[in-house]
Amino acid sequence: MGTSHLPMKNLLRRPGRTAALVLLTALLAASVFGGSVVVGSLRSGLESLQARLGADIIVMPAEAESKVSFKNMLLQGTTGAFYMDASVLDEVRAAQGVEIAAPQTFLASLKADCCAIKVQIIGIDPDADFTVKPWIDESYSQDLGDMEVAVGCNVTAGVGETLKIYEQYTHVVAKLAETGTGLDTAVYCNMDTMKKLLAAAEAKGVSHKITSGSDVISAVYVKVKDGADVGRVNNWLNGHIRKVTAVRARSMFTDVSDSLAGISRAAWALIGAVWALALVILLVTFAMMIHERRREFAVLRLLGVSRRGLRGEILMETALCGLAGALVGVGVAALGVFPFTTLIETKLGLPYLTPAVGALLKLAGGTILATLLVELLAGTWAAARLSRTDPGTTLREGA
Amino acid sequence: MLHAENLSMRYFRKTGQANHFHAVKDVSLALRPGEVALLTGRSGSGKTTLLHMLAGLLTPTEGRVRLDDTDLYALPDAALSRLRNAKLGVIPQGRSAVDTLTVLENVLLPQQLRGEKGDAKGALRWLEALGIANLRDARPAELSGGELRRMAIARALAGNPEVVLADEPTGDLDDENTAAVLSLLRKAAVEEGKTVLLVTHDSEALPYGDRIYRMESGALSAQSEE
Ligand SMILES: Nc1ncnc2c1ncn2[C@@H]1O[C@H](COP(=O)(O)OP(=O)(O)O)[C@@H](O)[C@H]1O
């Protein structure tokens, strides 16, 4: 029997009731979508950080603060500068079990120099580097030339512009893809350029604490040979090279992945609680609504709507509400999460990278589907309760 | 012809030592096309229960309801619902409006449930005959009890059923409207050959009936022909 026009009329002509249902559903959908986007972003942030790091061991100066500022540089993009003699590189390369050793040199720009904020300048050796170089290659096919720089996606300067660093003019030749880490606020150059910048900085009175004349580096990234024991190599480096600390890259970020796991757990627990609550509220709401409307439904049966037709009517109403609610919820969550990516990133102090569009769409689709399913479940339950009573019995009640 | 054959209804309910209540006891009757049958009796005597069983809305605990050769309660729900829609016009006691639809939409609903567009002109004629044509676009919440009752009558008749089952259709009407409704139902039987059953307390209704059934404590106690 054709009841197809009824659901829409029922929804539109009871705007208060419909809005309440849509809102409730939207809450459900928003919590799931928002929560999983945040958790997903944290996860892909960590993955991207690990990929960028890609090293087994990082060797840096033994100074106590070097480890902390190194980590903050990666996670939050704060600047840090610490140095050791470039000869450390050769010592590391000579060590047994070391496959590749790549140096990097850090320099913090002055605030007034180029950008609104201080940026970290990272010098790399294009021939040896295996962490930042592949990433630069994605956006710039040539090697970085003299006084050429590549910039992270959060640096305001664009390709073709000139960046003034310590009175030196550098040319931006590439803008790098987002990583969700502190690397997005850094500027990258080759070692020759770095030497010039270091000299210019020294001329401005920024000392790097190493006797002038000798070369300096800030860190050495080590990849160990296949089959070599990372722990053994790490210990050896710590024991045999003076005034440096060798740190296993994995151990450096265990606390990051720990807090990530904690946040994920908390987020899922919260989502679960919201769902349990919303499901109970939905079931109660549906039960109340069906009870309130049982006479109307009995009249429809009286006029010739079958049990099945009535269930279809109720499910169509719930599906329409569910769909509208899910769309609103996903939309609201998107508006609440995406514009505040940077804020979330700095508040959490964790790498945070929004998943790719495809993954986001999948997430949104999944959320909408799950929401619809829950809604239809509640509707089916309510409809089943309704069809247990003869319409005659309902019509006699309170007549 | 609509036949009731040994219809009984027991409700589950504590009554004295028994755990069920015998609301309708072994009722048999036959309603004929072209005739108006009246069903009277005191409140609580089982009239509404009997009417609902005749209308295919309440499964009897014993007995059968037959419309011509069709045993109503032997039909699957979908077929029984279709039959209710096509052949039975029921005017229940109390409110029976679909609140989200206007008066006219309510009256057209049985036809639209069949998949038809609905005969709006015909529906309006019924509303006119019942004196509520001016309310065609009003929502049920805005109507009085008597107006709602007349809307339900128009809805039952506009669907062009073979059988009209009306449960105290004049209960909340004034004398003038009572007379109009009764003669309308009488006309439906006499001129269009419909089978009409009218549950009523109203002594005013007596002249409109061809046959009068009396119910007492669930049983038919008397049957008289006018
Ligand atoms: N669902 C029910 N459960 C229990 N008792 C009922 C139910 N429906 C009706 N009854 C009882 O059946 C009797 C007949 O009711 P009803 O058919 O409405 O009488 P009438 O229409 O003649 O006033 C009443 O005593 C009523 O209380």
Ligand SMILES: [Mg+2]
């Ligand atoms: Mg009654």
